[in-house]
Amino acid sequence: MPSDTNSSSSSLSSDSEFHSQNSNQDLNPNLNPDSIDLSLDAIENQLVSISMSSHPETAPFDLEEDQSEPTEQLTTMIAQMNGEIGEEVVVDEIEEEEEDKSTMKAETSRLFKESSSEVWRNNSEEEEAMSPSSSGYAGERGSSGDAATVGNEIDDDDDDDAEDEIDEAWNYGVSESQEQWAPQKRNLDEDDTSISWRKRKKHFFILSHSGKPIYSRYGDEHKLAGFSATLQAIISFVENGYIACSSSFVIISSFCFPIRLYICLLHCFLFRGDRVKLVRAGKHQVVFLVKGPIYLVCISCTEEPYESLRGQLELLYGQMILILTKSVNRCFEKDPKFDMTHLLGGTDVVFSSLIHSFSWNPSTFLHAYTCLPLAYATRQAAGLILQDTADSGVLFAILMCRHKVISLVSAQKASLHPDDVLLLSNFVMSSESFRTSESFSPICLPRYNPMAFLYAYVHYFNVDTYLLLLTTSSDAFFHLKDCRIRIESVLLKSNVLSEVQRSMVDGGMRVEDLSIEPASIMGTMSSHLGQAGPAADSPGRIREAFFGIGGPAGLWHFMYRSINLDQYVSSEFSSPINSLRQQKRLYRAYQKFFSSMHDKGNGPHKTQFRRDENYVLLCWVTEEFELYAAFDPLAEKALAIKTCNRVRQWVKAVENDIFLLGASPFSW
């Protein structure tokens, strides 16, 4: 395929450009397709070293900045953590154990000591040694039985669990099934003493700065008050600069978690007012996000990168803002002990559905939205009628099908951030009440204006397709209702709604339809996104070599994000990424890839090629787009690169149908 190798500058060409631009992470520039076998080891070694450098496994914390000397120092100290030091600290503090827990919220440093004394254990090696008798608090909960098995972390149960979830979501999000994913608040009977709660792989908490629980993914928030107080203590301690000038650290062996949380209080020189953002504890990492009086915490052992988890916390916060606006902070100014759970009544389902989407919706880490594939003219027709309403005083008019955008327009000078689209659609889709009737509800778009409510008119045309009209006027309901009636009649007349249904049946781009023959790409487009013509049907040599699984050159899946449009498109899942577990795993791999591509510390990469036992992953970033592709683990690099070029051309060829162009609110 000569057209590939000497293609334009933005094309990948296997030998010259296709290696990491960052010299430190250079992926063996000498590599050429003929010597792949020889150089595989080298690549893998490189990759190992990359991952080592970006996520220091030796140190159970993340150093944001310079990691030269203090790292060593700390590393050695941490190496001792499993041993005597933990004991010493505990011994120092053990006298305070019996202190009344009610004073916990009195003073931060004191609070920290107390709560930590409750949680410190005498011997960190002794996983099951959580003796309730040594702590008034634990004794109160009387849960020594549970504690005994804590040592054996079970990773699978949550995975299975999560798979159930994703299963349901998949029905909801993609398949034909009209079955709702009804993310009921699960496991309300759990609290921090339950084994099942402790074994959950990924916890999310929202709490107030006074330690009042606001939201917990698992279990009843109110039962988790003690745990919340502990988290609050940890955060306050760190926030309030109790990190003295000497490098000191404290070990918290959490009484309410199956792990020991190593809170490493670092050299203040390292942080300089910056905050401890990540704590690693064995397999677990704890990520904090402080937003004024609201603290968000994620504790997970899913190996997701820090940036992803932090991004997820940001979205969680955004979701809360969407419901309440940022002016909720004022409640805390009036009363620091304000209990926010009442304000969020009935919204558990919104948060759990968002958290759930972290494992299936790439919008959550790509910060881009995706469109339902539609013929250009059809989308245009929808856009025109929406534009009409936008001209009549509607700020944003959005027509969506599940989490995919059909069309959206905004009044002049207003622009809608992809994260807002995500949060808005999550809010609408997870709240059953919107389906019963037309609704008019205050909502806030955190990226548009976190301080003010807009009013959203929501109406479902059918089970999947819904219209959102956003306005600043609280009196506009009947006007919006009239707009909707007009929009509905136009959509029906111009067959947009039936086209939408058809598109849902047809699905999006499929890797099997990718032609490796350059000629066909210029050929006429079929009615659907597949590349019509014989080329698509004639199995190329490559495809045969890969047992007919996936697309050409062992291509299994891809995602393409257009940077200018803030939109992405991803291929439909197909064999062998069939199971939901595999899909989730692939998303996690993409996510990791995404954050390594955007890792400021390592400098921006242009391309990356990674091979592990599951996939070959390839990423290619230009100013225009980002392309992520997953291949068979045995895929040849040169072919994979060529295939990525084909994907890019394919996306370009069908961009009118898969993206919302022109009417983009970002262009004006």
Add this chain to the structure above:
Amino acid sequence: MANMGHNNLNAKLVLLGDMGAGKSSLVIRFVKGQFLEFQESTIGAAFFSQTVAVNNATVKFEIWDTAGQERYHSLAPMYYRGAAAAIIVYDISSTDSFARAKKWVQELQKQGNPNMVMALAGNKADLEDKRKVTAEEARVYAEENGLFFVETSAKTAVNVNEIFYEIAKRLPRAQPTQNPAGMVLVDRPAEGSRTASCCS
């Protein structure tokens, strides 16, 4: 505000009450004849319309089913402003919800349209064994405050249509002789409301 043209009356009706009292269930039973055991929380307010025929006239209810959550409380005036009728709903198995209902009544008496037809609905009447609020207690309260009271069950459909019909019957008599202080939510013809009082 209720608007009367010929024999047709448009009446804005708002449902208020604690979360979980059964406002949405009542409306859905009335409008769609359905009942869901696990009705999800309403977000903001849902809008329904349903027409009933009473005394040679039809009343088209424009119903605002508001969310009971605290966060929406401050937005309630947006929905009850200009309403011709209100149903304040409580759950007979919850004294808290009854207390909350009383607060809504107070608020409406202070802020709402003085001619508003107000009904008090003790919902979940099928849960007799869990009853916490006696019918007598509620009736006395309703009489003191000039409310029309009935116990309903959205689940068994007892008294659901009846409460709406009763409101429809009372509406025309409740028409103000003067233009009320309440605002009309949208640009509906305001003249109609003034002429409406004669027909009842």
